[in-house]
Amino acid sequence: xxxxxxxxxxxxxxxxxxxxxxxxxxxxxxxxxxxxxxxxxxxxxxxxxxxxxxxxxxxxxxxxxxxxxxxxxxxxxxxxxxxxxxxxxxxxxxxxxxxxxxxxxxxxxx
Amino acid sequence: xxxxxxxxxxxxxxxxxxxxxxxxxxxxxxxxxxxxxxxxxxxxxxxxxxxxxxxxxxxxxxxxxxxxxxxxxxxxxxxxxxxxxxxxxxxxxxxxxxxxxxxxxxxxxxxxxxxxxxxxxxxxxxxxxxxxxxxxxxxxxxxxxxxxxxxxxxxxxxxxxxxxxxxxxxxxxxxxxxxxxxxxxxxxxxxxxxxxxxxxxxxxxxxxxxxxxxxxxxxxxxxxxxxxxxxxxxxxxxxxxxxxxxxxxxxxxxxxxxxxxxxxxxxxxxxxxxxxxxxxxxxxxxxxxxxxxxxxxxxxxxxxxxxxxxxxxxxxxxxxxxxxxxxxxxxxxxxxxxxxxxxxxxxxxxxxxxxxxxxxxxxxxxxxxxxxxxxxxxxxxxxxxxxxxxxxxxxxxxxxxxxxxxxxxxxxxxxxxxxxxxxxxxxxxxxxxxxxxxxxxxxxxxxxxxxxxxxxxxxxxxxxxxxxxxxxxxxxxxxxxxxxxxxxxxxxxxxxxxxxxxxxxxxxxxxxxxxxxxxxxxxxxxxxxxxxxxxxxxxxxxxxxxxxxxxxxxxxxxxxxxxxxxxxxxxxxxxxxxxxxxxxxxxxxxxxxxxxxxxxxxxxxxxxxxxxxxxxxxxxxxxxxxxxxxxx
Numbered sequence: 001x002x003x004x005x006x007x008x009x010x011x012x013x014x015x016x017x018x019x020x021x022x023x024x025x026x027x028x029x030x031x032x033x034x035x036x037x038x039x040x041x042x043x044x045x046x047x048x049x050x051x052x053x054x055x056x057x058x059x060x061x062x063x064x065x066x067x068x069x070x071x072x073x074x075x076x077x078x079x080x081x082x083x084x085x086x087x088x089x090x091x092x093x094x095x096x097x098x099x100x101x102x103x104x105x106x107x108x109x110x
Numbered sequence: 111x112x113x114x115x116x117x118x119x120x121x122x123x124x125x126x127x128x129x130x131x132x133x134x135x136x137x138x139x140x141x142x143x144x145x146x147x148x149x150x151x152x153x154x155x156x157x158x159x160x161x162x163x164x165x166x167x168x169x170x171x172x173x174x175x176x177x178x179x180x181x182x183x184x185x186x187x188x189x190x191x192x193x194x195x196x197x198x199x200x201x202x203x204x205x206x207x208x209x210x211x212x213x214x215x216x217x218x219x220x221x222x223x224x225x226x227x228x229x230x231x232x233x234x235x236x237x238x239x240x241x242x243x244x245x246x247x248x249x250x251x252x253x254x255x256x257x258x259x260x261x262x263x264x265x266x267x268x269x270x271x272x273x274x275x276x277x278x279x280x281x282x283x284x285x286x287x288x289x290x291x292x293x294x295x296x297x298x299x300x301x302x303x304x305x306x307x308x309x310x311x312x313x314x315x316x317x318x319x320x321x322x323x324x325x326x327x328x329x330x331x332x333x334x335x336x337x338x339x340x341x342x343x344x345x346x347x348x349x350x351x352x353x354x355x356x357x358x359x360x361x362x363x364x365x366x367x368x369x370x371x372x373x374x375x376x377x378x379x380x381x382x383x384x385x386x387x388x389x390x391x392x393x394x395x396x397x398x399x400x401x402x403x404x405x406x407x408x409x410x411x412x413x414x415x416x417x418x419x420x421x422x423x424x425x426x427x428x429x430x431x432x433x434x435x436x437x438x439x440x441x442x443x444x445x446x447x448x449x450x451x452x453x454x455x456x457x458x459x460x461x462x463x464x465x466x467x468x469x470x471x472x473x474x475x476x477x478x479x480x481x482x483x484x485x486x487x488x489x490x491x492x493x494x495x496x497x498x499x500x501x502x503x504x505x506x507x508x509x510x511x512x513x514x515x516x517x518x519x520x521x522x523x524x525x526x527x528x529x530x531x532x533x534x535x536x537x538x539x540x541x542x543x544x545x546x547x548x549x550x551x552x553x554x555x556x557x558x559x560x561x562x563x564x565x566x567x568x569x570x571x572x573x574x575x576x577x578x579x580x581x582x583x584x585x586x587x588x589x590x591x592x593x594x595x596x597x598x599x600x601x602x603x604x605x606x607x608x609x610x611x612x613x614x615x616x617x618x619x620x621x622x623x624x625x626x627x628x629x630x631x632x633x634x635x636x637x638x639x640x641x642x643x644x645x646x647x648x649x650x651x652x653x654x655x656x657x658x659x660x661x662x663x664x665x666x667x668x669x670x671x672x673x674x675x676x677x678x679x680x681x682x683x684x685x686x687x688x689x690x691x692x693x694x695x696x697x698x699x700x701x702x703x704x705x706x707x708x709x710x711x712x713x714x715x716x717x718x719x720x721x722x723x724x725x726x727x728x729x730x731x732x733x734x735x736x737x738x739x740x741x742x
Contacts, residue, residue, distance in 0.1 A: 055190070058311040058315065060554050
């Protein structure tokens with residue numbers, strides 16, 4: 001599992017309290033609602049190379065500031081997950097979702 | 111292609127020759143429906159030169175009578191090509207596709223209710239410098255949701271004409287054509303498209319977001335049906351249950367809905383053979399027409415209704431938007447076998463025919479995931495096995511009903527289907543664990559909003575599939591039936607021979623030569639003979655058995671053939687034959703399409719060898735176990 005320290009989280013303007021609420025989308029449960037803070041994959045991730053996965057996530061609409069909500073989970077290992085992403089619903093595996101850092105909305109549903 | 115086509119289009123050329131229009135768009139935007147609305151029945155399905163991507167072209171007729179050539183490109187989120195389909199889209203849009211005339215105008219189709227990713231694609235397409243028209247499709251659904259789009263403002267900001275369309279109701283089509291004709295009069299500018307970096311993708315997204323903020327007010331009554339349906343259909347437990355019930359009904363429908371149609375067609379062919387038999391004098395020609403032509407091809411074509419019913423289900427599920435849900439539900443199960451969730455669609459299609467199934471693996475981007483799917487797809491129960499299974503089952507399984515409504519024959523069929531999919535997953539697992547250890551393709555898939563199916567669209571797609579099957583049946587199978595008839599007739603038996611004539615023919619010689627190899631799995635020489643023409647396509651084995659037994663004194667329809675088989679084969683042999691057909695690579699077309707898709711003879715060779723080995727082992731075990739249980 002990847003840790004928060006793997007991410008180069010921009011510090012400007014964000015206090016420590018805000019940073020602490022950041023988590024990878026892969027850790028969130030059904031009902032989670034929040035906003036994407038950062039999409040970034042280390043070069044070594046997956047079989048494709050991180051840059052490629054990052055670009056695919058971006059192309060599917062996983063961009064910074066996009067609102068996200070986990071609306072469905074699979075049966076086995078709660079995987080894959082279905083994400084309500086702005087005006088669409090997109091499915092992905094938790095393995096890829098760990099590249100998407102999110103911050104919970106003010107009042108988390110969870 | 112003439113030199114004039116390659117030169118940049120000038121005004122007069124555009125006006126004198128047919129306008130070429132390329133349809134682009136993200137998946138699920140209604141692009142195919144718009145293509146159908148534009149071209150009606152004036153369409154042609156083929157392949158792009160040199161690659162195996164399906165090429166759909168059609169002609170649209172403008173209100174002024176001019177004809178436009180419309181090219182339906184594969185759906186894509188970006189011009190950054192990652193799969194063969196997307197390479198075609200990129201090269202066609204950039205005018206770099208070998209053997210294709212560059213399009214005069216690009217029509218980007220967008221789902222009006224989901225504009226963000228579509229607008230990003232539009233911005234990317236604009237960079238190609240070609241005249242662009244945006245078709246704002248499904249505008250009726252957007253209106254119902256109270257989505258307020260300032261079309262004029264958006265068009266001005268975007269620098270491209272925007273036409274609202276409802277493809278399924280053929281609304282806005284003439285206006286779209288007129289806009290395309292007008293756009294064609296503007297000159298192309300040189301392309302400054304290049305593969306965008308992640309930073310540039312973000313910038314395009316920001317621009318799309320800005321356009322939406324400025325010109326689109328969010329829906330007042332967002333679609334709640336999709337969410338409500340998904341709370342059941344994507345429920346971890348209920349969703350899987352619904353999926354399995356759907357699959358169960360799909361198979362039951364294939365066997366029950368199609369049966370009356372089959373009976374009519376079977377009777378028709380029998381009547382035809384009988385009629386022709388009365389007219390023609392006895393001899394080689396009568397034998398050729400009745401036993402070779404009518405009996406052989408007839409027993410194959412009568413299975414068309416089943417194929418149509420199955421494709422009706424597959425295409426309907428696709429059109430409604432359920433297919434992506436099925437992939438979501440199956441992803442973990444498929445992933446457990448080392449397959450991508452998207453492999454579910456090619457594998458489900460393979461249940462109709464491995465050829466489109468293998469071609470559908472193009473939706474899987476990464477080569478290894480795709481190859482694994484290609485290698486296991488022929489193990490799923492394709493419709494060509496149905497004639498073989500149906501024949502053997504009707505000959506050896508009693509037609510009883512369990513609990514008054516579940517057919518025993520249907521249960522055996524379901525068992526064979528399960529065996530096919532289970533072995534496909536098992537082989538995929540072995541390939542992944544033994545040969546290709548490592549990470550696989552990311553699973554990233556849009557779950558489109560549900561929509562009512564468009565009957566005309568579904569009917570057209572089902573018919574296209576039926577036509578492809580018939581063309582296959584009409585060419586490969588017919589020629590193979592001629593060959594098997596000739597093999598089983600030539601050379602003629604010597605005068606006064608006591609054995610059946612086929613014993614002296616080439617088929618007999620080959621069958622006898624193979625028989626020692628196949629004796630341990632319980633195959634008679636007739637069965638061995640049927641395997642040889644059965645290489646043309648699995649269903650040919652039925653016709654071949656029909657020919658072999660008709661020639662040596664059997665009947666000329668499947669019912670009579672079943673009776674003949676029941677009296678000639680032991681139950682153990684019949685079961686071994688079924689087991690053989692679950693695994694054996696009895697289809698030259700599959701090997702051919704694998705060669706084309708992988709661009710190498712290595713993969714079809716591997717496919718042939720491993721499937722033959724599995725088939726032999728499975729038939730051997732089945733035969734020996736059945737013998738031990740007293741089914742000899």
